[in-house]
Amino acid sequence: MTPPIETGSAQSATEQTIVCEVNGHRVTRRVNPLTSLLELLRDHLGLRGTKSACNEGECGACTVLVDQVAVNACLFLAVNAHGSKILTIEGMLQxxxxxxxxxxxxxxxxxxxxxxxxxxxxxxxxxxxxxxxxxxxxxxxxxxxxxxxxxxxxxxxxxxxxxxxxxxxxxxxxxxxxxxxxxxx
CATH class of the missing domain: 1.10.150.120 ([2Fe-2S]-binding domain)
Incomplete structure (x- = not known):
């Protein structure tokens, strides 16, 4: 019989470190490769101004700028933001x-x-x-x-x-x- 896989260990092994700039601040985080940018912003960084709605890229409520390009954060993988500058609604505050x-x-x-x-x-x-x-x-x-x-x-x-x-x-x-x-x- 095969021993059960330890979820924590397996998850740790697959995590990747990303470094990016969010609203002018350098951010370093370890994330699962399937973590969306929306999850990174809301769940890991506490930036809740970016809305979670359809999670299918249909509504645009989660739109943020990645290197000055508008993207649906629910479809954009956080690992793809490595090395990028991200601007959220919180970063628009004057x-x-x-x-x-x-x-x-x-x-x-x-x-x-x-x-x-x-x-x-x-x-x-x-x-x-x-x-x-x-x-x-x-x-x-x-x-x-x-x-x-x-x-x-x-x-x-x-x-x-x-x-x-x-x-x-x-x-x-x-x-x-x-x-x-x-x-x-």
Missing amino acids: PGGGLDDVQRALVECGAVQCGFCTSGMVMRIRALVDEHRPNTDDVPSGMQVLPSRANIQKQLEGNLCRCTGYIKIVDAVEALFQNKYGNPA
């Missing part, structure tokens, strides 16, 4: 506790209702805004090509919101681009 420009635009346009999708939506919009940040060395002021309303809607397709109908959210993104770059989206 000095003195103020709102980030994305958060402020959503509030000012009435685009936040129940709030469950908000953290993921903020992160997805942050990636969109950063992607369209003008490079002032190459583009004269006011000449930056900004996303159209249709492009904004397309970019937000992976984030579900059952309360707003998306109109106010897209309005907020357009207003954000207008305020930041003085050029309508």
